[in-house]
Amino acid sequence: xxxxxxxxxxxxxxxxxxxxxxxxxxxxxxxxxxxxxxxxxxxxxxxxxxxxxxxxxxxxxxxxxxxxxxxxxxxxxxxxxxxxxxxxxxxxxxxxxxxxxxxxxxxxxxxxxxxxxxxxxxxxxxxxxxxxxxxxxxxxxxxxxxxxxxxxxxxxxxxxxxxxxxxxxxxxxxxxxxxxxxxxxxxxxxxxxxxxxxxxxxxxxxxxxxxxxxxxxxxxxxxxxxxxxxxxxxxxxxxxxxxxxxxxxxxxxxxxxxxxxxxxxxxxxxxxxxxxx
Ligand SMILES: Cc1ncc(COP(=O)(O)O)c(C=O)c1O
Numbered sequence: 332x333x334x335x336x337x338x339x340x341x342x343x344x345x346x347x348x349x350x351x352x353x354x355x356x357x358x359x360x361x362x363x364x365x366x367x368x369x370x371x372x373x374x375x376x377x378x379x380x381x382x383x384x385x386x387x388x389x390x391x392x393x394x395x396x397x398x399x400x401x402x403x404x405x406x407x408x409x410x411x412x413x414x415x416x417x418x419x420x421x422x423x424x425x426x427x428x429x430x431x432x433x434x435x436x437x438x439x440x441x442x443x444x445x446x447x448x449x450x451x452x453x454x455x456x457x458x459x460x461x462x463x464x465x466x467x468x469x470x471x472x473x474x475x476x477x478x479x480x481x482x483x484x485x486x487x488x489x490x491x492x493x494x495x496x497x498x499x500x501x502x503x504x505x506x507x508x509x510x511x512x513x514x515x516x517x518x519x520x521x522x523x524x525x526x527x528x529x530x531x532x533x534x535x536x537x538x539x540x541x542x543x544x545x546x547x548x549x550x551x552x553x554x555x556x557x558x559x560x561x562x563x564x565x566x567x568x569x570x571x572x573x574x575x576x577x578x579x580x581x582x583x584x585x586x587x588x589x590x591x592x593x594x595x596x597x598x599x600x601x602x603x604x605x606x607x608x
Pocket of ligand 1: 365508509510511512513532533534535536537570571572573
């Protein structure tokens with residue numbers, strides 16, 4: 332008999348439950364999204380669905396009906412009744428005995444959770460402390476894949492240093508993005524961030540930050556930033572769906588900005604808020 336062991340329990344390998352055979356578990360073979368609601372209204376749902384569709388195509392998981400995903404999200408959100416909710420969902424290629432080369436007949440697995448977004452107003456006032464870490468990720472970071480070990484290691488390193496986020500730095504010394512956020516710095520009244528061609532996730536928050544900047548008449552420059560430049564920035568802030576715009580008060584050993592949030596970051600926070608009403 333083929334045998335499996337789950338903790339101390341031995342069982343017939345034919346009786347292993349589907350979740351244990353999920354390719355997401357074996358290989359990180361799946362893609363995910365995180366979106367949120369503000370006061371009972373889901374924010375940027377179509378943007379997230381479009382990115383999810385791109386991620387699915389990027390890892391060649393086919394046959395997913397995006398309209399059905401939208402309906403599931405709406406149904407679960409309705410059931411949860413959480414006005415400020417974080418909605419996480421993923422699709423993996425499916426469950427099967429371990430083999431790198433997938434059986435293309437297996438059925439993808441869908442999983443979703445909804446939870447309340449805690450109060451993060453203090454981080455908007457105090458700002459984040461961030462620390463740099465090498466960007467050890469693969470070359471297709473535009474795909475929101477379940478393979479997040481480099482991001483996990485980066486966040487663990489940041490936590491050990493008492494920091495809230497890790498900022499990833501590529502081999503040429505350029506900042507790509509945060510381990511779980513987009514990265515922005517302000518120089519001489521302009522906002523600067525890496526171009527999307529720099530092996531980063533096309534952040535949805537970034538899209539709305541760029542729109543907010545346009546509304547405010549602030550230039551949005553897509554040009555990579557070095558660590559040394561970042562340390563001398565007038566302001567630094569992060570963008571992430573769950574918290575939108577978060578000021579950064581400390582970058583490695585450098586204090587950033589005289590006030591937190593800095594004036595551009597503060598303007599962006601209030602402009603962004605208009606999108607969420
Ligand atoms: C690596 C990375 N970059 C950027 C972001 C921000 O993306 P979004 O604005 O779509 O939440 C995230 C969000 O989780 C991320 O994990």
